[in-house]
Amino acid sequence: MNKVALITGSTSGIGLGIAEGFAKAGYSIMFHGLEANGASIAKEVGGKYNVEVSFSNANLLVADEVEKLIEQTIKKFGMLHILVNNAGIQYVAPIEDFPNNKYENIIAINMNAAFYASKKAWEFMKNQNFGRIINVSSVHGLRASEFKTAYVASKHGVIGMTKVLALEGAEYNITCNAICPGYVKTPLVEGQIKDQAKAHNMSAEEVVEKVMLKKQAVKEFVSLETITDMALLLAKDSSSTITGTSFALDGGWSAQ
Ligand code: NAD
Numbered sequence: 492m493n494k495v496a497l498i499t500g501s502t503s504g505i506g507l508g509i510a511e512g513f514a515k516a517g518y519s520i521m522f523h524g525l526e527a528n529g530a531s532i533a534k535e536v537g538g539k540y541n542v543e544v545s546f547s548n549a550n551l552l553v554a555d556e557v558e559k560l561i562e563q564t565i566k567k568f569g570m571l572h573i574l575v576n577n578a579g580i581q582y583v584a585p586i587e588d589f590p591n592n593k594y595e596n597i598i599a600i601n602m603n604a605a606f607y608a609s610k611k612a613w614e615f616m617k618n619q620n621f622g623r624i625i626n627v628s629s630v631h632g633l634r635a636s637e638f639k640t641a642y643v644a645s646k647h648g649v650i651g652m653t654k655v656l657a658l659e660g661a662e663y664n665i666t667c668n669a670i671c672p673g674y675v676k677t678p679l680v681e682g683q684i685k686d687q688a689k690a691h692n693m694s695a696e697e698v699v700e701k702v703m704l705k706k707q708a709v710k711e712f713v714s715l716e717t718i719t720d721m722a723l724l725l726a727k728d729s730s731s732t733i734t735g736t737s738f739a740l741d742g743g744w745s746a747q
Contacts, residue, residue: 493519493542495568496726497560499551499608500578502526502533504677505627508715509575509722514540516723521564521571522546524578543568551578551604552596561611570619573726574612576605576649577627581679583638583686594641601645602652609656609667622665623726626653627718630673630741634706638690646671650737657735666734668725673741674703676712708743 495518501510502524510520514536522533522544530546537544545567549560565571579601582593609624616622631639632646649669656667674680680703687698704710717740724730725738739745 493517494572494726495519495521495564495570496573496575497521497523497564497571497608497612498573498575498577499523499560499604501575502529502546504679505672505675505715505718506575506577507532509577509719511536511540512716512719512723513573513726514542514544517542518573518726519543519568520545521560521567523549523560525550551600554603554607557604557607558611561608561615565615571612571615572619572621573623573625574608574616575625575627575722576608578604579627579629579645579679581639581642581683581686583642583683583690585638585690586640589640597641598645598648601642602648605649606652609652613665616660616665617663620664621728622660622663623730624653624656624660624665624667625722625725626650626667626669628653628669628671628737630671630706630739630744632669632671633737633739633741633745636706638687653737654735661734664731666725666731668734669737670718670721670725671737671739671741671745672713672718673707673739673744674712675715675718680712704742706744706747707741708746711742713740713742 500506533546549556629646653669
């Protein structure tokens, strides 16, 4: 029997990397995301690794849709073992120019959706005496950068939530951990390069060199493989005592 993993935001970037890694390891995958070709991505990965897949485009801005995503996963596969709260958005602007609706949407998708999804999955995981909740936070859950009020607040919030769920899940073999990557070259970051260039009045090349990788001791984007390997480790049966922790995969950024 294959274990089932639901990865939010898995039709792009980091989530897609994690989903592929889990499919390769034999997990059944619930794909999720807003990309128009989401269903075909799911089908392709499922076919490539010969695992069962499904797809949802639930809008994580709506609590009710987050809950339905969990219900749909359990209905489809009859099980849910791994929940990766990965979907996230970003917006970069100085506080006085930061639109309220951008702030609210970032908090809703990056933080609140992790709460609604974990809450809905909880009883099921508790009853099966197994759950692995993996929150994709960020080095910005541990450190701040200017112009990212909403993002930094949401990612710090997720780390707080991770600790609480670890405590509450301890007696039910439900673990909860956060992965905190430095910069990973995904569509989200490609967008940020443009926004940051505007905010800092620099060229795209200067932003990568002088802003993005400035704080990483290792001057490389973090690879999808690094993040996937971490997630696979956290998902294992034998990782039952790894809980409530944040793993910085940030090229040494937070060592400073
Ligand atoms: P991405 O833009 O490539 O993917 C984001 C995914 O979230 C997409 O599938 C998108 O459809 C989904 N999504 C966005 N809004 C949604 C909504 N309202 N409802 C449902 N789905 C929605 O981004 P990424 O870089 O892969 O980021 C994934 C996660 O990793 C995010 O939480 C991000 O904050 C975090 N992260 C990224 C980096 C980086 O450098 N890329 C670094 C640290 C942390």
